[in-house]
Amino acid sequence: MSCVQTFADYGFRALGIGERALPKTDITLCEQVVLIGSGMFWNIYFALLALLLGFVAASLVAFARNSTRAILWRPAAIFIFILRGSPLFLQFFLIYETFVLLPKVGFDLNLGFVDITVETRWLTRAWLGALIVLFLNTTAYTAQIFYGALRSVPKGEIEAALAMGMTPNQINRRIIWPTMLRLAWPSYTNEAIFLFHATALVFFSSFPAWQQKGDALYYASYFADKTFNPFVPYPIIAVFFIAFTLLIILIFGFFQRRLNRHL
Template sequence: MSCLQTLQDYGLRAVGIGERLLPKSDFTLCDQVVLIGSGMIWNVYFATAALCMGFFASVAVALARNSRHGLLRKPAEWFIFIFRGSPLFIQFFLFYEAFTLLPREGITIPLGFTEITAETRWLTRAAAGALIVLFLNTTAYTGQIFHGALRAVPRGDLEAASAYGFTPWQTFRRVSFPTMLRLAWPAYTNEAIFLFHATTLVFFSSFPAWQQKGDALYYASYFADKTFNPFVSYPILAGFFILGSLGVIGLYGIAYRRLTRHLPRTARKPLRLRAATLVR
């Protein structure tokens, strides 16, 4: 089988398009690259969806954390403390048990947009349940990052906005929010890379890969088990994640240049790729 035929048969297998049966023997390098690359679709889905939803939720959490009202501040503080203080893998485990065992005992869990009952089995699948866990986790971390940046907004900027007669909403929209993003963006880029890497934990969590529609680690582990050689499939997986990390840094670098376009060139600090960037 040619590599082009392999790409046609297995390129979208992770999302249910193409051959249903996995190759059983005579694995080629092309087979492993194509199938692991197919599984990366799920890792990109988890990271992209969690980051997009978590961005807006984290802004709300940061504002609540910065509020003078205890009814807003305390829940935000506890939310950040719980999700930053507990391991992500344990969060996967607890949420899966909550989505399966509690409804089985007749205990319903209201989420606002839906109610978890014995009929909401879709939440036990990785596409939904694991995404919820990743969303809550990145919301807590990013909320703390944004809160720190919000507290670091120069007081002189706020006083200047007040002198111009800005309302509180105008001050936030034109001064506080853009400055908060600019100050937080390097750390937020680091969080985005970490979350992208953390999507590999979905494979180890209790959330099943429905109809073998697994992520990249699912296929890498499959080839390692079949060939008894982890030194081919896992380096391929690492290569895909390195390329993905470079893509994240590139996209966030473009956004960072947009956020700092009004600053003098001497005051701009470019967002550069460094080894420390890949560590939370």
């Protein structure tokens, strides 16, 4: 079987498109590269959505944490402490178990043009359940980074903005938030890399890979088990992760330059 044929069969296997059965005997190098690469789809999906949603939520939590009102900063501090103080691995287990115990019901959601039934069963599936865990986790870590940056925003800038007659809301949006991002960006880049690496845990901890649709590590460990040769699949997945990590550094570097272009 040629490598092109293999790609057609397994290129989108992680999405459930193509050949149903995974290769079992006479596993070729091409099959390993293609399947592990197709699994990267899930890693990118989890990392991208969790980062985007987490960024918005973390900004809010960081402002809450920095607030002088106890009703705001106390819950924010507790949220950050619990999610940063416990292992992500356990959070996966814990939240999965919680979702499994939820009663299986469906809610009808009217979006105006279509009716969709939202089911609690979805929470036990990786695409939603694991996304929620990763989202909460990255929100807590990012909020802590942003909170540290908020505390280092120069007082002079805020006073100057007040003297200009800006309202507190304007100051938050135009002065504090951009300066916070500028200060936090290098650490935030690290957090993005860590989150991307953490996505490898999804199918490895508790969320079952439905119909063998898994992430890159799911397929890599599948091959390591089948061939009993760790020296091929793990270096392949390592190369994939290194490539995407470099991409993250590149993209974040681009934003870093945009944030600091006036300097």
